[in-house]
Amino acid sequence: DTGVSQDPRHKITKRGQNVTFRCDPISEHNRLYWYRQTLGQGPEFLTYFQNEAQLEKSRLLSDRFSAERPKGSFSTLEIQRTEQGDSAMYLCASTGGGSTDTQYFGPGTRLTVL
Amino acid sequence: GENVEQHPSTLSVQEGDSAVIKCTYSDSASNYFPWYKQELGKGPQLIIDIRSNVGEKKDQRIAVTLNKTAKHFSLHITETQPEDSAVYFCAASYDKVIFGPGTSLSVIP
Numbered sequence: 626d627t628g629v630s631q632d633p634r635h636k637i638t639k640r641g642q643n644v645t646f647r648c649d650p651i652s653e654h655n656r657l658y659w660y661r662q663t664l665g666q667g668p669e670f671l672t673y674f675q676n677e678a679q680l681e682k683s684r685l686l687s688d689r690f691s692a693e694r695p696k697g698s699f700s701t702l703e704i705q706r707t708e709q710g711d712s713a714m715y716l717c718a719s720t721g722g723g724s725t726d727t728q729y730f731g732p733g734t735r736l737t738v739l
Numbered sequence: 740g741e742n743v744e745q746h747p748s749t750l751s752v753q754e755g756d757s758a759v760i761k762c763t764y765s766d767s768a769s770n771y772f773p774w775y776k777q778e779l780g781k782g783p784q785l786i787i788d789i790r791s792n793v794g795e796k797k798d799q800r801i802a803v804t805l806n807k808t809a810k811h812f813s814l815h816i817t818e819t820q821p822e823d824s825a826v827y828f829c830a831a832s833y834d835k836v837i838f839g840p841g842t843s844l845s846v847i848p
Contacts, residue, residue, distance in 0.1 A: 629782075658836075667743075667828045667838030668783065681835065716782055727773065728836060730782035 629731035631717050637737045638707055645703045646734045650719030657700050658728060659692055660716040661685065668716050668730075674700060707738045741766040743831050745839030753847050758816045760842045762829035765810070769831040772805060772812050777826045777841075786827075787814070819846045 630649045638644050650657050655676050660668035671690070672682045676697040686692075689707075694700040704711055714735050718728040742765040752758050764772075770791035775783035789796045789803045789812065796803050802815045812831075816823055824846045829839040 665841070667745075667830070667841050670835050670837070673835070718782075726771075727785055727788065730775075730784070732780075732782045 629717055629719055629729050631715075631731040631734050633734060634732060635735050635737075637739065639739050640707060640709060642707055643703065643705045644707060644736065645701055646715055646736075647699060647701050648717030648719075648731060649699045650717070651721070651729055654719035654721045654729075655697070656720045657694055658718045658720075659700070659702050660718065662714040662716055662733070671702075704736075707736075709738045712736055712738045741769075741831070741833075741837045743829060743837050743839040745829050745842055747842060748840065749843045749845075751845045751847060752819050754819060754821060756819055758814075758819055758823070758844055758846075760814045760827055760829065760844075761811065762813070762831075762839050763809075763811050764831035764837070766831065766833055766837070767810065768833040769810075769837075771832040772803070773830050773832070773836070774801075774803060774814050775828045775830065775838075777828065783828060816844075819844075821846050821848050 632647045658673040659671040662668045671686050672692050674694040689705045692702045714733045716733045717731045720726045720728045745762045773788040776786045777783045787801050789805050800817045805812045826841045826843050828841050830836050
Protein backbone atom coordinates (compact mmCIF):
# COMPACT_ATOMS: atom_id res chain seq x y z
CA ASP A 626 0.00 0.00 0.00
CA THR A 627 1.38 3.39 -0.96
CA GLY A 628 -0.49 5.48 1.57
CA VAL A 629 -3.26 8.04 1.20
CA SER A 630 -3.68 9.42 -2.30
CA GLN A 631 -5.57 12.48 -3.48
CA ASP A 632 -6.65 13.60 -6.90
CA PRO A 633 -6.18 16.06 -8.45
CA ARG A 634 -3.08 17.57 -6.86
CA HIS A 635 -3.89 21.01 -8.21
CA LYS A 636 -7.12 22.58 -9.38
CA ILE A 637 -7.65 26.05 -10.81
CA THR A 638 -11.23 27.12 -11.33
CA LYS A 639 -13.26 30.23 -11.88
CA ARG A 640 -15.52 31.64 -9.24
CA GLY A 641 -18.96 30.08 -9.34
CA GLN A 642 -17.83 26.73 -10.76
CA ASN A 643 -18.23 23.41 -8.96
CA VAL A 644 -15.20 21.26 -8.11
CA THR A 645 -14.85 17.73 -6.78
CA PHE A 646 -11.83 16.17 -5.09
CA ARG A 647 -11.15 12.52 -4.43
CA CYS A 648 -9.33 10.80 -1.57
CA ASP A 649 -8.28 7.17 -1.45
CA PRO A 650 -7.34 6.18 2.10
CA ILE A 651 -4.99 3.45 3.21
CA SER A 652 -6.65 0.11 2.61
CA GLU A 653 -8.84 -1.08 5.48
CA HIS A 654 -8.65 2.25 7.31
CA ASN A 655 -12.16 2.82 8.56
CA ARG A 656 -11.87 6.50 9.45
CA LEU A 657 -11.36 9.21 6.86
CA TYR A 658 -10.93 12.90 7.60
CA TRP A 659 -11.05 16.04 5.47
CA TYR A 660 -9.12 19.16 6.46
CA ARG A 661 -8.59 22.59 4.93
CA GLN A 662 -5.24 24.35 5.23
CA THR A 663 -4.58 27.96 4.33
CA LEU A 664 -1.15 29.54 4.04
CA GLY A 665 0.64 29.83 7.34
CA GLN A 666 -1.97 27.86 9.26
CA GLY A 667 -2.36 24.35 10.53
CA PRO A 668 -4.96 22.00 9.04
CA GLU A 669 -8.53 22.80 10.10
CA PHE A 670 -10.98 19.95 10.58
CA LEU A 671 -13.89 19.86 8.11
CA THR A 672 -15.55 16.47 8.48
CA TYR A 673 -14.91 12.79 9.06
CA PHE A 674 -16.34 9.39 8.19
CA GLN A 675 -16.42 6.14 10.09
CA ASN A 676 -16.78 3.66 7.25
CA GLU A 677 -19.56 5.17 5.08
CA ALA A 678 -21.18 7.19 7.88
CA GLN A 679 -20.39 10.91 8.11
CA LEU A 680 -20.17 11.41 11.87
CA GLU A 681 -19.23 15.04 12.31
CA LYS A 682 -19.12 18.24 10.29
CA SER A 683 -17.35 21.43 11.25
CA ARG A 684 -19.10 24.79 11.20
CA LEU A 685 -16.49 25.63 8.55
CA LEU A 686 -18.34 23.31 6.20
CA SER A 687 -20.96 25.57 4.64
CA ASP A 688 -23.91 24.22 2.70
CA ARG A 689 -21.86 24.63 -0.49
CA PHE A 690 -19.63 21.79 0.69
CA SER A 691 -20.64 18.16 0.61
CA ALA A 692 -18.64 15.01 1.27
CA GLU A 693 -19.43 11.40 0.61
CA ARG A 694 -17.89 8.01 1.23
CA PRO A 695 -20.46 5.75 -0.43
CA LYS A 696 -18.80 2.37 -0.01
CA GLY A 697 -16.64 3.10 2.99
CA SER A 698 -13.51 3.26 0.88
CA PHE A 699 -12.69 6.37 -1.20
CA SER A 700 -14.29 9.72 -0.43
CA THR A 701 -15.20 12.79 -2.46
CA LEU A 702 -15.42 16.41 -1.38
CA GLU A 703 -17.49 18.69 -3.59
CA ILE A 704 -17.59 22.47 -3.43
CA GLN A 705 -20.44 24.13 -5.28
CA ARG A 706 -20.42 27.72 -6.51
CA THR A 707 -16.80 28.23 -5.51
CA GLU A 708 -15.71 31.53 -3.99
CA GLN A 709 -12.24 33.06 -3.83
CA GLY A 710 -12.20 32.37 -0.10
CA ASP A 711 -12.33 28.64 -0.86
CA SER A 712 -8.77 28.81 -2.20
CA ALA A 713 -6.75 26.53 0.07
CA MET A 714 -5.08 23.15 0.36
CA TYR A 715 -7.61 20.38 1.01
CA LEU A 716 -6.08 17.50 2.91
CA CYS A 717 -7.37 14.01 3.48
CA ALA A 718 -6.21 11.70 6.26
CA SER A 719 -7.11 8.19 7.31
CA THR A 720 -6.70 6.07 10.40
CA GLY A 721 -7.47 2.52 11.29
CA GLY A 722 -8.61 3.41 14.76
CA GLY A 723 -10.22 6.23 16.70
CA SER A 724 -9.37 9.86 17.27
CA THR A 725 -6.28 8.97 19.26
CA ASP A 726 -4.72 6.86 16.58
CA THR A 727 -2.21 8.11 14.06
CA GLN A 728 -3.70 9.95 11.11
CA TYR A 729 -1.87 9.46 7.84
CA PHE A 730 -2.20 12.38 5.46
CA GLY A 731 -2.35 12.49 1.71
CA PRO A 732 -0.43 15.06 -0.36
CA GLY A 733 -3.43 17.38 -0.60
CA THR A 734 -5.30 19.11 -3.39
CA ARG A 735 -4.42 22.76 -3.87
CA LEU A 736 -7.45 24.72 -5.02
CA THR A 737 -7.15 28.15 -6.59
CA VAL A 738 -10.35 30.05 -7.30
CA LEU A 739 -9.88 32.95 -9.71
CA GLY B 740 -13.71 25.91 21.67
CA GLU B 741 -10.58 23.83 21.73
CA ASN B 742 -7.39 25.69 20.88
CA VAL B 743 -3.72 24.85 20.42
CA GLU B 744 -1.09 27.56 20.53
CA GLN B 745 2.42 27.08 19.19
CA HIS B 746 5.64 29.09 19.58
CA PRO B 747 7.74 30.29 17.95
CA SER B 748 6.16 30.81 14.55
CA THR B 749 9.60 30.87 12.92
CA LEU B 750 12.87 29.41 14.14
CA SER B 751 16.31 29.60 12.59
CA VAL B 752 19.20 27.51 13.96
CA GLN B 753 22.71 26.63 12.90
CA GLU B 754 23.29 23.08 11.73
CA GLY B 755 24.17 20.92 14.71
CA ASP B 756 22.32 23.08 17.24
CA SER B 757 19.11 22.09 18.99
CA ALA B 758 15.61 23.35 18.18
CA VAL B 759 12.72 23.54 20.63
CA ILE B 760 9.08 24.17 19.77
CA LYS B 761 6.49 24.67 22.49
CA CYS B 762 2.73 24.18 22.46
CA THR B 763 -0.14 24.68 24.84
CA TYR B 764 -3.65 23.30 24.58
CA SER B 765 -6.96 24.28 26.11
CA ASP B 766 -9.00 21.06 26.28
CA SER B 767 -7.99 19.21 29.43
CA ALA B 768 -9.61 16.06 28.02
CA SER B 769 -6.96 15.84 25.28
CA ASN B 770 -5.02 12.62 25.62
CA TYR B 771 -3.05 12.24 22.39
CA PHE B 772 -0.43 14.67 21.11
CA PRO B 773 1.09 14.07 17.67
CA TRP B 774 3.74 16.17 15.95
CA TYR B 775 3.79 16.52 12.19
CA LYS B 776 6.43 17.74 9.73
CA GLN B 777 5.25 19.32 6.50
CA GLU B 778 7.53 20.00 3.57
CA LEU B 779 6.61 22.32 0.75
CA GLY B 780 3.89 20.89 -1.47
CA LYS B 781 3.37 17.81 0.67
CA GLY B 782 0.90 16.68 3.28
CA PRO B 783 1.87 16.57 6.97
CA GLN B 784 3.89 13.54 8.03
CA LEU B 785 3.83 12.19 11.58
CA ILE B 786 7.27 12.32 13.19
CA ILE B 787 6.49 11.44 16.80
CA ASP B 788 3.54 11.29 19.16
CA ILE B 789 2.92 11.01 22.88
CA ARG B 790 -0.05 9.88 24.93
CA SER B 791 -1.25 11.35 28.18
CA ASN B 792 0.02 8.52 30.36
CA VAL B 793 3.63 9.28 29.38
CA GLY B 794 5.72 12.34 30.27
CA GLU B 795 8.50 11.97 27.73
CA LYS B 796 9.27 10.02 24.58
CA LYS B 797 12.42 9.92 22.47
CA ASP B 798 13.17 8.67 18.98
CA GLN B 799 16.77 9.19 17.90
CA ARG B 800 17.26 12.97 17.55
CA ILE B 801 13.66 13.83 18.37
CA ALA B 802 12.06 13.99 21.80
CA VAL B 803 8.71 15.16 23.10
CA THR B 804 7.74 16.13 26.63
CA LEU B 805 4.26 16.51 28.07
CA ASN B 806 3.11 18.34 31.18
CA LYS B 807 -0.60 17.57 31.53
CA THR B 808 -1.00 19.71 34.62
CA ALA B 809 0.21 22.80 32.82
CA LYS B 810 -1.24 21.65 29.47
CA HIS B 811 2.14 22.16 27.80
CA PHE B 812 4.03 19.91 25.42
CA SER B 813 7.28 20.44 23.54
CA LEU B 814 9.30 19.06 20.65
CA HIS B 815 13.08 18.91 20.91
CA ILE B 816 15.29 18.24 17.90
CA THR B 817 18.98 17.74 18.61
CA GLU B 818 21.91 17.85 16.18
CA THR B 819 19.78 19.58 13.57
CA GLN B 820 20.47 18.95 9.89
CA PRO B 821 19.46 20.97 6.81
CA GLU B 822 16.88 18.31 5.91
CA ASP B 823 15.08 19.12 9.18
CA SER B 824 14.03 22.42 7.59
CA ALA B 825 10.23 22.33 7.26
CA VAL B 826 7.05 23.48 8.98
CA TYR B 827 6.27 21.59 12.18
CA PHE B 828 2.77 21.29 13.63
CA CYS B 829 1.80 20.18 17.10
CA ALA B 830 -1.68 18.84 17.71
CA ALA B 831 -3.90 17.76 20.57
CA SER B 832 -6.68 15.23 20.31
CA TYR B 833 -9.60 13.95 22.33
CA ASP B 834 -12.52 13.46 19.98
CA LYS B 835 -10.85 15.21 17.06
CA VAL B 836 -7.39 16.50 16.28
CA ILE B 837 -6.77 20.24 16.76
CA PHE B 838 -3.60 21.56 15.13
CA GLY B 839 -1.40 24.45 16.16
CA PRO B 840 -0.56 27.17 13.63
CA GLY B 841 2.88 25.74 12.84
CA THR B 842 6.56 26.62 13.26
CA SER B 843 8.72 27.21 10.22
CA LEU B 844 12.15 25.78 11.06
CA SER B 845 15.20 26.74 9.02
CA VAL B 846 18.48 24.93 9.63
CA ILE B 847 21.40 26.93 8.28
CA PRO B 848 24.33 24.84 6.97
